[in-house]
Amino acid sequence: MAGPAWNETFKSWRRALEAHQLTTEQLGVLEDMVREGEAGNVKTAADIRDWHENVLNPDEHMWGS
Numbered sequence: 001m002a003g004p005a006w007n008e009t010f011k012s013w014r015r016a017l018e019a020h021q022l023t024t025e026q027l028g029v030l031e032d033m034v035r036e037g038e039a040g041n042v043k044t045a046a047d048i049r050d051w052h053e054n055v056l057n058p059d060e061h062m063w064g065s
Contacts, residue, residue: 009021012046012050013026013030013045013046013047013049013050013053014043014046014047014050016046017030017042017043017046018043027042029045029049030042030045030046030049031045033045033048033049
């Protein structure tokens, strides 16, 4: 999976997905997660990305490490 640097322009993958604000590459990150069996669909993949970046690694998300 791509790191936090992928979403420097938004705070939530899910909100950006629903607002059609993801770039082709960012949407590809979510689609890869579905293809690899990490999520059942892109909305769930976006939720997982948000959870991972905001709950599991909040410092990395904040500072882009």
